[in-house]
Amino acid sequence: MRIAERILPGKQFLSLEFFPPKNRSDWPVFFQVVEKLRAVNPLFVSVTYGAGGSTRDNTMEIVTRMKREFSLEPMAHLTCVGATEQTILSFLHDLTMVGVDNILALRGDPPQDAGVEVVASKDFTFASDLVSFVRKHYPSMGIGVAGYPEGHPEATSLDKDLQALKLKVDKGSDFIVTQLFFDNSYYWDFVRRARQLGINKPIIPGVMPIFSLKVIQKVLS
């Protein structure tokens, strides 16, 4: 089911984001944690996608297991930088085969050790290109996109960044998940500015507990 249809006006909810463990040997513990966290009854669970598709198979396997074994509503993150239309179509096809109805459509960042093959494809430039592509080929897919209360690091201004978000919404995304922030006023100001610009989709605040300074620095860089 599309996540946007599960979000009911005025009803509070929470969702959870999972990073696939790097080592396969950590998967049993990972899924024990998933099982424990079912107790908080998340509206949906999302699974990140490694830069340049480096963890594509893990993301696919984990969303599949979350759906089949844990009866959760999964959303697969999907990045398009360096991807070909063919690899994106193949991923979307596999998702629909296992009954996953939602993606978080992202541009992503080229991996620091990107090889020729990764940077060669220019099929997609921005996340809005991915949103259009998914809407065209999979009209019933639920699509979330990323928003940045403090502005994306590459954006030349907050206004231009918000225009880029508006484009993603106009191309067919259903809701927005924000980058983490440490001062709620950034979030509320972002929501106010988005509404003024005519962005009327749900804006889900992204929250990340601090367990490592290194991780927080990497996310915000």
Ligand SMILES: Cc1cc2nc3c(=O)[nH]c(=O)nc-3n(C[C@H](O)[C@H](O)[C@H](O)COP(=O)(O)OP(=O)(O)OC[C@H]3O[C@@H](n4cnc5c(N)ncnc54)[C@H](O)[C@@H]3O)c2cc1C
């Ligand atoms: C909730 C969340 C989850 C994430 N999950 C992942 C993940 O699983 N894997 C991963 O690799 N990364 C993930 N990221 C990080 C994300 O990939 C990076 O922040 C990336 O740099 C931008 O992706 P985007 O989809 O926001 O790009 P875009 O929306 O394309 O924006 C990128 C930049 O381009 C600008 N821009 C956009 N459109 C235009 C245009 N038409 N003209 C000019 N400028 C434009 C924007 O202002 C912005 O500065 C996540 C981020 C968030 C907030």
